[in-house]
Structure formats: C-alpha cells, structure tokens
Amino acid sequence: MAGIVDYGFYIPTNRITVKEIALRWGKSSDNVEESLKISEKAVADHDEDMVTMAYQAGEMALNKFDPLEKSSVGAVFVGSETFPYAVKPHSTIIASFLGVEKNYLAFDTQFACKAATGAMLAGNALVKGDDIKYALIIASDKANARPGDALEYSAGSGANAFVLGKKNVLAHILDWVSFSSDTPDFWRRSKANFPSHAGRFTGTPSYFHHIISASQGLLKKVNLKPSDFKFAVFHMPNGSFPLKVAKILGFELHQITPSYVVSHLGNSYSASALMGLVAVLDKSKPGDKIFFASYGSGAGSDAIVFEVTEEILKKEKKFEKMMNEKRYINYSEYERCMGLA
Amino acid sequence: MSNPVAIWRNKEHVKKILNRYGVIVSWTSIKIAPPAFQEEAPYLVVLVKLDDDEMVYGQLSGLSIENIFIGQRVKSVLRRSGKVGDEDVINYSFKFVPVR
Amino acid sequence: MNSIISYYTTRFGELWDKSLGDLANEAFEGVLQNAALQKENIDAIFVGNMLAGVVEDRLLLSAFLAQLFDTNVPIYRVEGACASGGLAFQMANHYLRSNKNSTVLVLGVEKMTDVSGPEITKALATAASFDEQVAGLTFPGVYALIAQYYLNKYGYTESNLAAISVKNHIHATYNKEAHFRRSVTIDNVLESSYIAYPLKVLDSSPISDGAAALILTNRSDLIKKSKSAHILASETATDTISLSKREAIDTLKATVISGKKAFSYAGISQKEINLMEVHDCFTIAEILALEDLGFWEKGQGGHMAKDMVTHRDSGNNLIVNTSGGLKAAGHPVGGTGVKQIGEVYLQLTQQAGARQVKQHNFGLAHNVGGSGGVAVVTILGV
Numbered sequence: 057m058a059g060i061v062d063y064g065f066y067i068p069t070n071r072i073t074v075k076e077i078a079l080r081w082g083k084s085s086d087n088v089e090e091s092l093k094i095s096e097k098a099v100a101d102h103d104e105d106m107v108t109m110a111y112q113a114g115e116m117a118l119n120k121f122d123p124l125e126k127s128s129v130g131a132v133f134v135g136s137e138t139f140p141y142a143v144k145p146h147s148t149i150i151a152s153f154l155g156v157e158k159n160y161l162a163f164d165t166q167f168a169c170k171a172a173t174g175a176m177l178a179g180n181a182l183v184k185g186d187d188i189k190y191a192l193i194i195a196s197d198k199a200n201a202r203p204g205d206a207l208e209y210s211a212g213s214g215a216n217a218f219v220l221g222k223k224n225v226l227a228h229i230l231d232w233v234s235f236s237s238d239t240p241d242f243w244r245r246s247k248a249n250f251p252s253h254a255g256r257f258t259g260t261p262s263y264f265h266h267i268i269s270a271s272q273g274l275l276k277k278v279n280l281k282p283s284d285f286k287f288a289v290f291h292m293p294n295g296s297f298p299l300k301v302a303k304i305l306g307f308e309l310h311q312i313t314p315s316y317v318v319s320h321l322g323n324s325y326s327a328s329a330l331m332g333l334v335a336v337l338d339k340s341k342p343g344d345k346i347f348f349a350s351y352g353s354g355a356g357s358d359a360i361v362f363e364v365t366e367e368i369l370k371k372e373k374k375f376e377k378m379m380n381e382k383r384y385i386n387y388s389e390y391e392r393c394m395g396l397a
Numbered sequence: 398m399s400n401p402v403a404i405w406r407n408k409e410h411v412k413k414i415l416n417r418y419g420v421i422v423s424w425t426s427i428k429i430a431p432p433a434f435q436e437e438a439p440y441l442v443v444l445v446k447l448d449d450d451e452m453v454y455g456q457l458s459g460l461s462i463e464n465i466f467i468g469q470r471v472k473s474v475l476r477r478s479g480k481v482g483d484e485d486v487i488n489y490s491f492k493f494v495p496v497r
Numbered sequence: 498m499n500s501i502i503s504y505y506t507t508r509f510g511e512l513w514d515k516s517l518g519d520l521a522n523e524a525f526e527g528v529l530q531n532a533a534l535q536k537e538n539i540d541a542i543f544v545g546n547m548l549a550g551v552v553e554d555r556l557l558l559s560a561f562l563a564q565l566f567d568t569n570v571p572i573y574r575v576e577g578a579c580a581s582g583g584l585a586f587q588m589a590n591h592y593l594r595s596n597k598n599s600t601v602l603v604l605g606v607e608k609m610t611d612v613s614g615p616e617i618t619k620a621l622a623t624a625a626s627f628d629e630q631v632a633g634l635t636f637p638g639v640y641a642l643i644a645q646y647y648l649n650k651y652g653y654t655e656s657n658l659a660a661i662s663v664k665n666h667i668h669a670t671y672n673k674e675a676h677f678r679r680s681v682t683i684d685n686v687l688e689s690s691y692i693a694y695p696l697k698v699l700d701s702s703p704i705s706d707g708a709a710a711l712i713l714t715n716r717s718d719l720i721k722k723s724k725s726a727h728i729l730a731s732e733t734a735t736d737t738i739s740l741s742k743r744e745a746i747d748t749l750k751a752t753v754i755s756g757k758k759a760f761s762y763a764g765i766s767q768k769e770i771n772l773m774e775v776h777d778c779f780t781i782a783e784i785l786a787l788e789d790l791g792f793w794e795k796g797q798g799g800h801m802a803k804d805m806v807t808h809r810d811s812g813n814n815l816i817v818n819t820s821g822g823l824k825a826a827g828h829p830v831g832g833t834g835v836k837q838i839g840e841v842y843l844q845l846t847q848q849a850g851a852r853q854v855k856q857h858n859f860g861l862a863h864n865v866g867g868s869g870g871v872a873v874v875t876i877l878g879v
Contacts, residue, residue, distance in 0.1 A: 069459060101458055102437065103476040107489060111475040115416055140487055149489065153412060153475055381497065383459075407631070423649075423746060425641035426694035427633060431619035434633040439691075442634050444642050444741055452741040454632040462694060467649050478631060490631060 064116025093295020097322025130188025135171030170352030212322025503532030509827030582834025583864025583873030605835030669821025676827025
C-alpha cells in the first residue's frame with residue numbers, strides 16, 4: 057500500500073493580527089474575530105512567493121533523501137492558486153532547486169484551494185501502480201485578497217510537501233472519494249490581481265455541500281464512523297466553517313482541534329487543509345486514523361483516509377516550533393510584503 | 398539580472414549555496430541601491446563564511462540593523478532576487494535568514 | 498629619466514554645462530599650454546576613463562578624442578574602474594621606458610552627472626563582481642562591508658572614520674578646483690545619512706565631473722626647461738574582483754604588492770615620503786591605504802585617523818591628500834588617478850599655491866580600482 061513517506065512544511069515568520077487589519081479599515085476587530093474565528097495570519101515576505109515557499113517545504117520533505125534517491129522521484133506535482141507565471145511550469149523550477157533530476161513527470165495544478173490534493177491522489181495512483189517509485193506533491197500559496205475585502209482577514213501564506221511512496225510509509229492512504237461540480241463561488245480571472253467571491257454563496261451550496269458529499273461518500277466506502285478516527289482535518293477558509301462541517305458530519309471538537317491551525321495561520325489556500333494534515337501528523341501515533349477533506353472553489357472536495365504507521369516515530373517533529381517562530385508586522389509592512397504598496 | 402539565459406546558467410551556483418549554514422563575517426545595510434533593488438532598500442547584505450569556509454554574499458532577511466551582529470549563525474534559503482518587469486523571467490536566488 | 502613636465506586639471510564637481518568632450522578638451526589644451534608645447538610635440542595619448550561606455554554608450558574613445566583633438570597619434574584608452582587614470586599613467590610611463598625621446602600625454606576624464614543617482618550607482622557597481630551585484634551590493638556597499646569588519650575587529654567607531662573626512666575637507670578648502678570647498682565637523686559626518694551602513698554621505702567621495710592631464714617625457718631638453726618631477730616608480734598589481742575571495746577582508750593585497758614594488762623600484766623607504774595622495778573613495782579606504790602601504794601598522798589606522806596625524810597643520814612629516822582627496826576634491830573616476838599624480842607633482846615643484854606644503858623631495862600617489870581589484874602606486878621625486 058502506498059502513502060506518505062515523508063512530509064515538510066513552511067510557515068513564513070511574519071504575522072499580522074486581524075486587529076491590525078480591522079484598524080486599517082476602521083472596523084471593530086471584536087466582531088471580525090468572533091465571526092471569522094481568526095486572530096492572526098502568516099504572511100510571506102516581499103521576496104517570497106509560492107515557488108520559494110514550495111522549495112522550503114520540499115527541502116524539508118526530501119532532506120533524508122540522498123541524491124540517488126532524489127533521482128527516483130518520478131513525479132513532481134505542484135498545486136497553487138498564486139502561480140507567478142501564467143505560462144511556464146513552476147513544478148520544474150522547484151524540482152530543479154530541490155535537486156530532483158531529471159527523469160520526472162511534472163505539472164502544475166490549479167483547483168482553487170484543493171489544487172494539491174487532486175495531485176496527491178494522482179501521484180498516489182502512479183506510485184501504487186509502480187509507474188514511479190516516489191511522487192513529490194507540493195501545495196504552496198501566498199494567498200492574496202483585495203485590500204478591504206473580508207477575505208483580507210484570512211488569506212495567509214504557507215506551503216507543504218509530501219513524498220509519496222511504498223517503502224517506509226508513515227501514513228498510508230487507505231482510500232479516497234472526490235466530489236466535484238460546476239459552482240462559481242470563488243474565482244480569479246487570468247489577468248486579475250485579486251480573487252472575487254460570491255459572498256454567502258461560498259457557504260451552504262459550495263463548501264458544505266461538497267465536503268459533506270465527499271466525506272459521507274468516503275465514510276460509507278471505507279465503512280468507518282467518525283468516532284473511529286483520532287483526527288479530522290477539513291479545509292479552513294476561515295475559523296468557523298471547519299468547526300461547523302465537522303459537527304454536521306458527526307466529529308467531536310477534540311478530533312478537529314489539533315488540525316485547527318487557521319486561527320493562527322490564516323488560510324494558505326491550497327496549503328490550508330494540508331497544513332492541518334501536517335499539524336496532526338506531527339502529533340499522531342502509530343495506528344491513528346486521520347479523516348481528511350479538502351475543498352476547492354469552483355468546486356470540489358477530495359476526502360481521504362490516512363492511517364499512521366510505526367514510521368511516524370522516526371519523524372522529527374518541527375511544526376509547533378515553526379508555527380511559533382514569528383514576528384508581528386503592521387499594515388504598512390503587510391502592504392510591502394504583499395506588493396500592495 | 399533579467400536575462401533568462403544568465404539566470405538559468407547561474408542556477409547551478411544558487412543550488413550549490415542553497416540550504417547551507419554559516420556565520421556572518423561582515424554586514425551592511427544598503428540604502429542607496431541600484432534600480433533593480435531600489436524598492437527593497439534599505440536591505441541587509443551579509444558576507445557569510447559557510448561551514449566549509451567558502452565565503453559568499455547574500456541578502457539577509459529576518460533581522461534588522463538593530464539586532465544583526467558579526468558572528469550570527471545563518472542559513473541560506475530560496476528567495477526572489479531583485480525586481481524584474483512583469484514580462485521578464487523571475488530571478489530566484491539564495492538569501493540568508495538567522496538560525497535561532 | 499621619465500619626468501612629468503606639465504599638469505592641468507579642470508574644476509571637479511557638478512559641471513552641468515560641460516560634456517565629456519568639453520572636459521577632455523579643456524584638460525588637453527590646458528596641459529599643453531602649461532608646458533608651452535603644441536599637440537604636434539605629443540607622440541601618444543593615454544586616456545583613463547571608466548564609464549563612457551556605460552553611461553553614455555560611448556566606446557572607441559580613441560577615435561572620438563582624435564577627432565576632438567585633431568590628431569592622428571596613437572590613443573590608448575585604459576579602463577581600471579576608479580584606477581583608470583593611475584593605470585593610464587602607469588602605461589604611459591612604460592611606453593616611455595621603451596621609446597626614447599618621446600613625449601606623451603595622459604588624460605583622465607569622467608562625466609558622471611548626466612544620469613540619475615540609481616543609474617550612476619548601477620554604473621559604478623559594474624566594477625563589483627557578479628556575486629556582489631546579484632546580492633544587491635553597491636560599490637559603497639562593498640566598502641561598507643570592509644568598514645564594518647574593520648571597526649568590529651579593532652574596536653573602533655564611526656567617528657574614527659569621520660576624522661578622515663574632516664581632515665580632507667579642510668585640505669580641500671585650499672584647493673580652488675575642488676568639488677567641495679567647505680569644512681565639515683565630526684558631528685556633520687556622523688549626522689549625515691547612511692548610504693551603506695556604516696558609511697554615510699560624508700564618508701563618501703562625491704559623484705563628480707572632471708578631467709586632469711599630465712605631460713610625461715624622457716626628452717632631456719624638455720625636462721631641463723620645465724618644472725619637472727622624476728617618475729621614480731609607477732607600479733600596479735591586481736587582486737580578485739570579489740572581496741569575498743580575498744585572503745583578508747581588511748587588507749587590499751593589490752595595494753600591498755604595488756606599494757612594495759614601487760618602493761623597491763624607486764629605491765626609497767616609507768620614511769622618505771612626506772607627501773601622499775591616497776585613494777579615499779570612502780573614509781575607510783584612506784585608513785587601509787596608509788596601513789597597506791606600510792606607513793601604519795594594521796589596526797592602528799583608526800587611532801591615527803582620529804588624531805588627524807596627516808593633517809597639513811599637524812606639524813608631522815607626512816601630509817596626506819593635500820588636494821582634499823577623492824572625498825572633498827571630488828572623484829570623477831577616470832580623472833582621479835591623474836589628478837592625484839598631478840597634485841604630488843605640483844607640491845614637489847612648489848606650484849601648489851595656497852595649499853603648498855613645505856619643500857619635500859619625494860611624494861607618492863595611490864590609486865585603487867573597484868574594491869581593491871587593481872591598485873597603482875606612483876612615486877615621484879625632485
């Protein structure tokens with residue numbers, strides 16, 4: 057059985073508080089914090105983008121690989137919604153800096169916030185079918201939002217990377233279900249700088265409908281109930297949606313709390329749900345089952361069940377440390393970081 | 398640097414320096430900068446002695462003129478380098494960050 | 498023996514109404530006139546210029562100047578960044594060593610103020626290495642790394658550097674061709690804004706336009722009838738373009754080597770030099786120059802600078818940068834090396850007017866290109 061052999065992540069050190077953003081727009085931060093359940097978010101620096109963060113996450117995921125093993129990485133898939141090029145693969149830039157040379161299948165994927173989880177399932181299939189030995193899947197976003205838009209409170213930065221393989225797997229991918237439809241809840245036209253969204257339409261018919269459909273389908277398929285899982289991870293566009301969807305699906309608060317990083321990191325788009333996954337992998341023990349469901353606007357959800365193995369005991373745990381290495385920036389520094397100034 | 402071929406050629410050098418550790422031998426904060434770096438000024442540039450004694454320059458992120466010091470341990474990371482036009486190839490290079 | 502028989506310099510400064518050609522022509526005609534020679538007496542011309550190719554897209558300077566001067570003699574353009582002028586002189590001296598009964602003209606010229614601040618910063622950074630440029634290092638930035646290292650290693654502060662600027666500004670008040678003819682205080686220097694920490698505006702030589710010219714000859718008839726100074730040595734050495742690849746951060750090896758060669762060739766010692774023009778593109782550079790040329794012990798320069806031991810009024814036997822140096826007399830890069838030698842010539846031949854220091858027999862000029870990638874040391878005697 058295939059699964060995650062190793063993983064890495066990157067959280068930039070800059071943080072801006074929701075209070076600081078609210079102050080800029082003359083809003084009461086109490087109301088914003090209460091409704092979004094976010095207190096601060098991680099912000100990539102002015103010279104960071106999805107490529108540089110993807111490299112840092114990928115480097116962590118591959119740091120046990122010697123050059124020979126790196127050459128057996130047969131696929132590099134990178135998901136994002138903030139690619140700096142409209143035409144030119146980012147997967148090759150990242151692979152090159154990571155030292156993955158050169159017999160690999162590469163492509164970039166976009167599907168809003170689930171750009172990378174679809175790539176993960178594709179990579180898993182290639183590994184399972186023995187087409188390749190390892191697949192490297194990276195999610196990375198320097199999520200942006202129109203200044204003053206509600207999205208500005210949540211859109212954060214971050215990246216994570218997963219090496220999929222069959223040997224020394226630390227979390228098996230037991231099964232998955234995907235659910236997709238044409239639902240225009242959130243989009244960005246090719247030449248637009250900022251994404252647009254359809255307000256409350258992003259909720260019930262979009263986020264909830266797709267995650268619930270994929271999740272219920274998967275629970276049925278694997279014949280497990282919510283209580284069989286140690287952890288549950290859902291896409292975190294804000295602080296309230298994942299709590300609500302967990303409750304609807306029958307998960308308890310203690311199952312979702314360990315993955316609930318949005319309140320302190322914000323929504324790093326394609327890296328958001330997967331950031332929850334690495335957070336719980338860092339806390340997991342052999343035998344733990346993890347229920348995971350991403351969501352990508354437009355729209356779709358990939359629900360996946362992971363089972364943690366003994367290999368997890370060998371993994372150095374760094375998530376808490378990186379999450380707590382932070383410095384607070386003000387709004388004008390934030391503008392500089394995001395290229396808004 | 399905005400020539401795609403020069404950027405491509407230089408990448409091998411960048412790869413060699415990436416993800417390495419060293420200490421700051423000297424540093425400066427550039428206030429008057431060439432056009433490609435003007436928007437970033439002031440920025441810190443450090444001369445670093447890597448652990449294998451190789452000496453390299455790089456910009457430094459994550460510290461300021463108030464808390465940088467000679468002897469600070471640093472690590473090289475991937476960052477964008479310099480401003481390029483909207484239609485140009487992006488130059489990725491190494492920069493340094495403090496190791497805490 | 499090869500001798501200098503004439504010198505002319507334009508004013509240094511922001512000369513808005515003068516083009517590169519105007520400056521070159523003024524120096525060319527001026528130096529001939531001072532020597533009472535015609536251009537027909539000149540066998541070859543050596544031109545030091547760094548930036549014409551970068552800031553005004555002008556190369557083949559030789560033909561440009563041939564047209565301007567209405568001549569067909571060989572013209573050699575020499576580029577050694579800020580040492581272009583010194584290097585042109587060094588080559589002219591070599592030319593004379595192998596050509597008897599010859600007279601050559603050395604011209605250093607630079608037009609710098611036609612482009613914006615960022616543009617000239619970029620142009621000067623072309624003398625930095627590739628790895629320095631891609632790191633966003635500027636030319637002042639490289640010297641700032643040296644300064645920071647030096648201050649930290651020997652426990653000095655920015656005020657030790659500032660004293661160099663104060664001294665050179667005072668010297669420039671006696672020089673009517675200087676870019677700046679005003680004195681500054683230590684506080685003025687310390688309060689001026691940073692260019693590249695710890696170097697500030699008043700630690701730095703300015704962006705200047707200007708040209709200077711010398712006539713060199715080995716014709717004894719010309720030497721006899723002119724106020725002349727002998728060229729005892731003019732030696733050059735090179736080093737890595739990148740500071741990071743050097744053996745030491747606070748030693749310019751090119752200066753050390755060219756200095757040793759020059760003293761050896763001239764057959765004199767440091768003690769016999771009473772007058773010097775050294776390359777103070779930044780205050781730290783004058784300290785390094787005195788140390789690397791063997792006048793001060795390494796690491797002692799900070800104290801010496803603060804005590805202003807080379808001030809014209811110090812009563813000491815070594816006065817440095819009587820012209821005001823690059824700092825205050827101005828630094829039209831290609832012109833500087835020629836002006837330095839011209840200043841030593843004027844002082845040795847008692848033609849320095851208001852800034853004349855007492856009678857001396859030997860003087861030295863020290864010119865550096867880049868952050869120490871090339872150096873030229875010239876020793877004159879009367």
